[in-house]
Amino acid sequence: MTQPPARLLILGRSGQLARALAAQAAGRFDAVRAAGREDADLARPGSATGLIAEWRPDAVINAAAWTAVDEAETREHEARAVNARGAGEAAAAAPALGARFVLVSTDYVFGGAPGAPFAEDAPPAPVNAYGRTKLQGERAVLAACPGAAVVRAAGVFSGAGSDFPSAMWRLAEARNEIGVVDDQLTGPTFAGDLARRLIALTLLPDAHGVFHCASGPQLSWAAFAEACFDLAREAGAPSARVKPITTADFPRPAARPADARLASTRLEAVTGLPAPDWRTGLSKALDAWLSSR
Numbered sequence: 675m676t677q678p679p680a681r682l683l684i685l686g687r688s689g690q691l692a693r694a695l696a697a698q699a700a701g702r703f704d705a706v707r708a709a710g711r712e713d714a715d716l717a718r719p720g721s722a723t724g725l726i727a728e729w730r731p732d733a734v735i736n737a738a739a740w741t742a743v744d745e746a747e748t749r750e751h752e753a754r755a756v757n758a759r760g761a762g763e764a765a766a767a768a769p770a771l772g773a774r775f776v777l778v779s780t781d782y783v784f785g786g787a788p789g790a791p792f793a794e795d796a797p798p799a800p801v802n803a804y805g806r807t808k809l810q811g812e813r814a815v816l817a818a819c820p821g822a823a824v825v826r827a828a829g830v831f832s833g834a835g836s837d838f839p840s841a842m843w844r845l846a847e848a849r850n851e852i853g854v855v856d857d858q859l860t861g862p863t864f865a866g867d868l869a870r871r872l873i874a875l876t877l878l879p880d881a882h883g884v885f886h887c888a889s890g891p892q893l894s895w896a897a898f899a900e901a902c903f904d905l906a907r908e909a910g911a912p913s914a915r916v917k918p919i920t921t922a923d924f925p926r927p928a929a930r931p932a933d934a935r936l937a938s939t940r941l942e943a944v945t946g947l948p949a950p951d952w953r954t955g956l957s958k959a960l961d962a963w964l965s966s967r
């Protein structure tokens with residue numbers, strides 16, 4: 675592909691990232707189509723490939739996934755059908771069209787104990803079913819489409835739906851104090867910042883392999899919750915006290931990595947875009963959350 679891609683297909687329509695991608699891609703491509711499950715169901719063999727063959731995109735960004743981390747523990751085969759088999763099948767349709775393929779993956783392919791942020795080539799070791807299916811998806815995509823780019827993101831938020839800040843602000847409507855884990859580290863990333871970098875990467879035909887995209891400064895979920903409430907307090911929105919707790923205090927069906935921080939060096943070098951600062955994104959997320967209440 676020597677020309678910039680003219681037709682962009684986004685797999686996913688209602689998801690927080692898919693919506694950010696659609697908003698930012700408009701005007702940058704001749705045609706943009708965001709496909710919902712009814713147009714391209716990754717759990718159904720032939721569904722996404724049918725759409726790709728019919729619509730003939732020059733680039734595909736797969737922002738659709740089974741994202742219910744806890745539910746994946748008991749429904750791993752269903753999560754795998756979407757995140758691994760479905761993603762791989764969609765990617766396999768790209769080379770025949772000369773189309774670019776970009777898969778969004780996750781920091782949960784790592785299961786790290788606290789240490790340094792993970793480099794792109796660090797050995798993955800998922801600690802839950804969701805992470806396993808996403809890693810299988812990465813491998814399926816790169817095997818089917820060696821020119822594909824896989825972008826691992828972390829703690830994606832937008833101020834809409836069930837993302838972490840929205841959940842915190844919603845809980846604060848009913849509670850004065852909220853316990854949040856303080857022994858898990860992350861680099862939460864605003865969906866709009868991730869979308870900008872995914873589009874930049876999509877426009878670079880030679881950028882293939884694994885990339886990381888996480889915002890700074892990286893911190894614990896409890897510290898991030900504090901920031902959500904500090905901002906809400908300034909805006910007169912619901913806020914609460916954060917009670918730092920440990921992972922052991924808050925058992926969940928799926929284990930979480932203690933340190934899922936990502937080093938985004940490769941993405942920054944290739945796109946020229948610095949790692950985003952989640953503080954800017956958090957203000958935008960609060961505006962979005964307040965306007966949708």
Ligand SMILES: NC(=O)c1ccc[n+]([C@@H]2O[C@H](COP(=O)([O-])OP(=O)(O)OC[C@H]3O[C@@H](n4cnc5c(N)ncnc54)[C@H](OP(=O)(O)O)[C@@H]3O)[C@@H](O)[C@H]2O)c1
Pocket residue numbers: 685686687688689690691692710711714715716717718736737738739740741756778779780781808826827828829830831835
């Ligand atoms: N959220 C995070 O914290 C986070 C962190 C790291 C990486 N990621 C990755 O980022 C990407 C986008 O996540 P997100 O936060 O935007 O998730 P999201 O808001 O939960 O959206 C997921 C999207 O996937 C679609 N989907 C689910 N099953 C599907 C299927 N069988 N066929 C077609 N579409 C299907 C959903 O459609 P419906 O609306 O029809 O259900 C929805 O549009 C995913 O690859 C995720 O793994 C997310």
